[in-house]
Amino acid sequence: MNRINEPTVSTKQVFEGKIISLQVDEIELPNGAKATREIVKHPGAVAVIAVVDGKLLVVEQYRKPLERFQVEIPAGKLERGEDPADAAKRELREETGYSCESVKLLHSIATSPGFADEVIHIYAADGLQSGEAEPDEDEFLNVEALTMEEAERYVAEGRICDAKTLLALYAWKLYQVTGEWGTSTSRK
Incomplete structure (x- = not known):
C-alpha cells in the first residue's frame, strides 16, 4: 500500500472558542502543489x-446545531489533562446522577476525521448506584432508561441519530447476546 501524507507548510488560526478552535493549514500534495485543509480542533x-435493570440510561437534550431534541448516551468534553476514564465517571454522575465502580474502554472513535480531530472514548460502566444528577449550569437534560425495543423505536423515529449512541446500541445488543463488552480495539 502506498501511503501518502500531507506535510503542513503553514497554519493560520482562524477562531478560538470555549470548546473548539478552527485553523487553516496549507499543505503540500504529493505532486508538489499546495492545498488548504480547514481543521476543527x-x-x-x-x-x-x-x-440499569436491563435498560440503557440516556439523556434527552436540545441540540442547537440540529435545531431539535436528541436522545443520546451520557457524554461530555474532556478537560485539559483529564484522564478519559475519570471523565466518563464524572459525566455519568453529572448527567444521570448514577455513579459507577468502574468503566471499561470499548472504542475510541474519530467523529469527523475529514475536518476535525475530535475523538470520543466510549466506555461501558459497571457497578452502578443511583444518586442526584449535577448537570452543568447550561445543560438541561431529561434522563430516561430505555429497553432495547424502545431504543430501536427512537432510532426509527430519528430521536436517536448520533454516531456514539448508535455505536452504543450495537455494543449493548452484542453484550445482550454474548454477556461480554468485548475488548478495546481503540487507539489513543
Missing part, C-alpha cells in the same frame, strides 16, 4: 454506556 470527549 477539539479536546476530545467521552461517552458512557450504562445499563
